[in-house]
Amino acid sequence: MAFLDISAVRKVYGQNVVVQDFNLAVERGEFVSFLGPSGCGKTTTLRMVAGFEQPTAGTIRIGGKDVTYLPPNQRNIGMVFQAYALFPNMTVADNIGFGLKVAKKPAAEIGPRVKEMLELIKLPHLADRYPYQLSGGQQQRVALARAIANKPQVLLLDEPLSALDAKIRVSLREEIRALQKALGITTIFVTHDQEEALSMSDRIVVMSEGRMEQVGNPFDIYNYPKTRFVAGFVGTLNTLKARVLDPGAGKLSIDGQEAVTSRPLNGSPADSIRTVALRPEAVALGERVNGGNGLSGTIEEVGFLGSVVRIKVRLGENAISLDTFNSSSVTPPKRGDTVSIAFTRDDLLVLEDNDAH
Known part of the structure; x- marks a missing residue:
């Protein structure tokens, strides 16, 4: 049994469904991030785990105990808010020891614990x-x-780094993760920052409009997004319209040029339109190699981003952006040049939520 079990949780305000059919099993000591834009339901879900909100339906269990309708002070959770919420009239030591005093711990225990x-x-x-x-x-x-x-038993972090500047955010997220690992606390971290989620988490729950779009480890969330939303929200992405040529062989046509995926296109009849995706870093200038994919197009834009050069190649209706390292010994192509680009079959992702026409 999972240490923290969120089962069929739903939250409705009037006619507005804020969280729908949320199911998640979190293991003891796991660090899980809820990632998504503002208004996607991630903080509401966290607040239901904390006890500040009650679910309209569903159950929440911690350590096998049903805590769905228990108040926060009966759940043994720790909460860190975006706005710190420190008591201004208390010293640092008194702020840290406040919860221990409320729990009526003896002074002989509070002092050493604060230290x-x-x-x-x-x-x-x-x-x-x-x-x-x-x-x-x-x-x-x-x-x-x-x-x-x-x-x-569970530590809940509600966008704790969003009010800090970029350099301190990076440093503090490393400290938080190291501390969490050292103490082995089961942790839920809410963020809209994909880099935070990717760098800190054991697993990520990507949310949109109250729904769980995808759950997985950072590698899978980034490299194998299942929906167009996940693919577009996590990282930079090229999305292209492709026509199915041979579903069984995974063959597609992108602006009249053939490309092949690593898997069959089950459920996609020949001549149907699918949305496919490519990460910029998965595409290289040059001819195809080792049975991979190759397309040709015209350079539309060349942009310098410091150590990286981002090149946009127009194929026809579709365009693909790719990243190359900036090197003083290599002259980048110019606008209007005809070039070949290459990528592997594995890097060509076919997205599930197809709404291309």
Whole structure:
């Protein structure tokens, strides 16, 4: 049995379905991210796990115990909010020890635990400071220490890094992940930042309009998106219209040029239109190799992005962007040049939610 089990959970406000048919089994010690744009239902789902919202339907179990309708203080969860939510009139040490005092832990236990937490977040020298005397990154570390001081069964993080600048975000996400691994806390992390989710998670739940679009590890979510939404939301993507030539052989026509997928196109009759996708980094300039795919087109744009050169090749109705490393010894092609591009059969993804016409 999963340590955290969210089964058939649904949340409705009036006529508005915010979360629908959410099913997820999280193992003990696993780090799972809910990833999606604003309004997709990820924070509402987190708040139902925390007990701040009650599901319209479904059940939530932690450690085998049904907590669906229990208040937050009876769930043994730790919560870190986007806005830190530190008490401004309390010192760092008092903020960290607040939950322990509420739980009526003896002073002889609170002191050492607070000290341990301060060491863990590397801020023992700031124990007597107040929140206004701390940087944003330091405040978030204190909020994290407060959330884990009570040894929660599940740690919930609601976009905890979104208010920080880019450099601190990268540093703090590494610290959070290292801390989570060291303590082995089952963790749910809500974010709209794909890089955060990809770099931190054991698994990712991609959400859109209250639905679970796809669940998988970061490698599979990025390399094998199942729907057009996932493919477009996670990373940069080329989406193309292709006509099916031979479903059994996986053969397609892209602007009159043949390409082959690594799998049969089951359920797609000949002459039907499918949406296919390619990551820019999966495409290379040059002729096809080892039975891969090759197409020809005209250079439409060349853009310099520092270490990377992004080249857009027009095939006809479709265009493909590809990335190459910038090198002073290699002259990039010019607009109007005719070029060949190559990619493997595995890199040509056929998306499930086909709405091409």
